[in-house]
Amino acid sequence: xxxxxxxxxxxxxxxxxxxxxxxxxxIRLAPGxxxxxxxxxxxxxxxxxxxxxxxxxxxxxxxxEQLFIYVKGVATLDLGFSFRQQAPVAKLIGERLPATxxxxxxxxxxxxxxxxxxxxxxxxxAGTFLDTGITIFALIFYAMPIFWVALMGIxxxxxxxxxxxxxxxxxxxxxxTGLAHAVDVAKHLIMPAMTLGLFFMATYTRMxxxxxxxxxxxxxxxxxxxxxxxxxxxxxRHVLRNALLPxxxxxxxxxxxxxxxxxxxxxxxxxxxxxxxxxxxLLQRDYNLLLGVFVICSAxxxxxxxxTDLVYRLVDPRIEYAT
Amino acid sequence: xxxxxxxxxxxxxxVIGLIILLLAISxxxxxPMLFPNSPWRMVQRPFLPPFTLSxxxxxxxALGRDVFAGMIFGARVSLLVGLVSTxxxxxxxxxxxxxxxxxxxxxxxxxxxxxxxxxxxxxFALAIVLVAILxxxxxxxxxxxxxxxxxxxxxxxxxEVLSLRTREYVQAAVVTGQSNSWIILREILxxxxxxxxxxxxxxxxxxxxxxxxxxxxxxxxxxxxxxxxMVGAGRTVIRQAWWITVFPGVAILISVLGLNLIGEGLNDAxxxxxxxxxx
Numbered sequence: 001x002x003x004x005x006x007x008x009x010x011x012x013x014x015x016x017x018x019x020x021x022x023x024x025x026x027i028r029l030a031p032g033x034x035x036x037x038x039x040x041x042x043x044x045x046x047x048x049x050x051x052x053x054x055x056x057x058x059x060x061x062x063x064x065e066q067l068f069i070y071v072k073g074v075a076t077l078d079l080g081f082s083f084r085q086q087a088p089v090a091k092l093i094g095e096r097l098p099a100t101x102x103x104x105x106x107x108x109x110x111x112x113x114x115x116x117x118x119x120x121x122x123x124x125x126a127g128t129f130l131d132t133g134i135t136i137f138a139l140i141f142y143a144m145p146i147f148w149v150a151l152m153g154i155x156x157x158x159x160x161x162x163x164x165x166x167x168x169x170x171x172x173x174x175x176x177t178g179l180a181h182a183v184d185v186a187k188h189l190i191m192p193a194m195t196l197g198l199f200f201m202a203t204y205t206r207m208x209x210x211x212x213x214x215x216x217x218x219x220x221x222x223x224x225x226x227x228x229x230x231x232x233x234x235x236x237r238h239v240l241r242n243a244l245l246p247x248x249x250x251x252x253x254x255x256x257x258x259x260x261x262x263x264x265x266x267x268x269x270x271x272x273x274x275x276x277x278x279x280x281x282l283l284q285r286d287y288n289l290l291l292g293v294f295v296i297c298s299a300x301x302x303x304x305x306x307x308t309d310l311v312y313r314l315v316d317p318r319i320e321y322a323t
Numbered sequence: 324x325x326x327x328x329x330x331x332x333x334x335x336x337x338v339i340g341l342i343i344l345l346l347a348i349s350x351x352x353x354x355p356m357l358f359p360n361s362p363w364r365m366v367q368r369p370f371l372p373p374f375t376l377s378x379x380x381x382x383x384x385a386l387g388r389d390v391f392a393g394m395i396f397g398a399r400v401s402l403l404v405g406l407v408s409t410x411x412x413x414x415x416x417x418x419x420x421x422x423x424x425x426x427x428x429x430x431x432x433x434x435x436x437x438x439x440x441x442x443x444x445x446x447f448a449l450a451i452v453l454v455a456i457l458x459x460x461x462x463x464x465x466x467x468x469x470x471x472x473x474x475x476x477x478x479x480x481x482x483e484v485l486s487l488r489t490r491e492y493v494q495a496a497v498v499t500g501q502s503n504s505w506i507i508l509r510e511i512l513x514x515x516x517x518x519x520x521x522x523x524x525x526x527x528x529x530x531x532x533x534x535x536x537x538x539x540x541x542x543x544x545x546x547x548x549x550x551x552x553m554v555g556a557g558r559t560v561i562r563q564a565w566w567i568t569v570f571p572g573v574a575i576l577i578s579v580l581g582l583n584l585i586g587e588g589l590n591d592a593x594x595x596x597x598x599x600x601x602x
Contacts, residue, residue, distance in 0.1 A: 015439075015440060015443055018440055019440075019443075019444060022444075026452060026453075026456055029456050029457075030456045031456070031458065139580065139583060139584070140576070140580065142583060143528070143576050143577075143579035143580035143583055144572075144575075144576050144579075145532050145535050145536060145539070145551070145554075145572065145575050145576075145579075146536070147535075147536060147539045147551075147554060147555075148554055148568070148572035148575065148576070151554065151558060151561055151568050151572070152569070152572070154561060155561060155565055155568075155569075159561070159562055159565075253442075255445075256443070256444065256445035256446055256447075256448075257445075257446065257447065259445045259447070259448060260445055260446060260447025260448055260450075260536075261447070263447060263448065263451065263540075264447075264536055264539070264540070267540065268558070278448070278451065279540060282451065282455055282540065282541070282542070283541070285455070287455075287456070290451075290452060290455060291452065293448075294445075294448050294449070294452050297445045297448045298443070298444055298445060298448075301443060301444075301445050302443060305443065
């Protein structure tokens with residue numbers, strides 16, 4: 001187990017390194033000489049200042065050396081400086097990360113729980129109205145763009161019914177503490193988390209249903225039935241446990257999409273996470289910040305994939321990770 | 324072929340999907356001829372509610388532009404970007420997957436590591452970064468969507484080729500001294516085609532969603548109106564004018580739904596064994 005974890009971590013680090021290198025070249029592709037852009041942003045673009053900047057950031061050095069400096073910087077969590085926001089990129093991201101984690105993990109929990117639940121129901125009552133209903137419901141949510149679901153949620157629950165706040169992380173100026181604060185944040189969290197969760201819920205529903213119907217026909221289920229076990233026990237202990245394997249795999253594959261969805265959701269709901277930060281960086285063409293967020297997103301996906309691999313191993317002890 | 328259409332038309336999802344797609348394509352192709360009004364032109368007072376004037380059936384946006392005209396012209400961009408970026412992704416993914424599966428060994432290892440690398444990078448974030456750096460235009464949008472969507476194609480084709488490579492008819496072709504490229508192109512790929520077609524139809528749907536999301540964030544081609552752009556533009560005035568965001572969103576929903584249904588119908592028609600298992 002330990003060597004398996006170590007192997008995965010090493011592999012993840014190598015991929016991350018490759019992403020950082022890719023990032024370096026993307027920065028070089030960005031329009032404009034970085035030094036001139038920076039000087040312009042700092043409000044003084046005379047030759048001396050540009051030259052100073054070039055020296056300070058090592059832009060006068062040959063490309064491989066620049067790459068080395070950049071990778072070394074990222075390794076020590078130095079992601080560069082955002083001149084628009086007048087703060088180090090790493091600091092900006094660090095401030096926003098908890099909000100994104102709260103949003104994505106809540107959405108993930110919602111989508112997985114509801115998806116497995118609906119999928120199980122659909123498979124249990126395959127061919128009935130309930131099954132058709134759930135299938136159509138899943139198909140529709142699977143086809144809706146996240147930003148539109150978000151806006152329709154606002155239209156319905158904030159504008160028309162006035163039940164939920166339409167933006168932000170907490171009520172500004174309320175200065176709530178303790179439980180009242182938690183409730184306030186939860187109220188703000190419901191809509192973004194549901195918006196983000198519904199799309200993935202639809203995929204998990206479809207996957208769970210298909211997978212359960214497939215497992216149901218296998219011999220060991222017949223054996224269980226022949227032993228006289230009740231239907232509920234067979235569904236829960238025999239079918240569901242085996243049917244969940246592809247769902248776990250899918251959850252791992254989807255972690256990148258989840259982060260992408262967070263960018264959209266946070267933008268619409270003004271949720272103060274790194275997705276919103278990415279959007280702001282985009283609007284201001286703040287490439288340092290944009291690419292910094294990109295590296296962190298990639299790192300998050302790698303960590304998430306590692307966790308899914310471990311969960312997969314726990315759910316299915318048969319799997320041996322030999323390489 | 325006849326058999327294929329027969330089973331395709333037997334599955335209800337396939338039929339509904341085909342109808343939706345045909346409708347969307349005809350809107351995209353003929354719509355702009357029937358409604359020559361530029362979607363950028365001011366035609367009425369701003370914030371005209373829908374269903375009040377028959378000339379502008381879906382009302383106007385914050386600048387008095389015709390929402391209906393925007394939706395018709397937007398169909399072109401959505402479908403075009405969806406189709407072309409999928410084609411580009413296939414052109415990249417199929418050869419990579421075929422070579423990995425056919426040659427195996429080190430070639431397979433190298434190509435699959437490369438594919439996995441692209442699959443690990445969060446796709447939407449990469450698309451945002453690419454379009455932002457290359458500057459938004461229809462070309463950079465198509466390129467970015469293709470870059471983030473080819474890995475599943477490569478993996479699928481690799482798997483198919485891997486299992487077909489050991490078949491006897493392929494062995495026979497090897498024995499008769501056919502060249503590798505001839506065997507891959509003429510013997511293996513035609514037999515690996517059906518799952519790729521199913522995947523491609525679903526990829527067009529995903530590409531449309533991606534394009535609309537990019538346009539929503541302001542990364543659309545500034546010269547072309549698209550559904551995502553319209554929703555994005557209507558976002559700030561959603562409290563006064565719901566219709567600006569609602570209608571283009573419905574258009575995206577219906578097109579994506581149609582393509583997903585076609586994917587299911589194709590799956591039923593091309594892999595009849597698999598589809599019966601689902602019942």
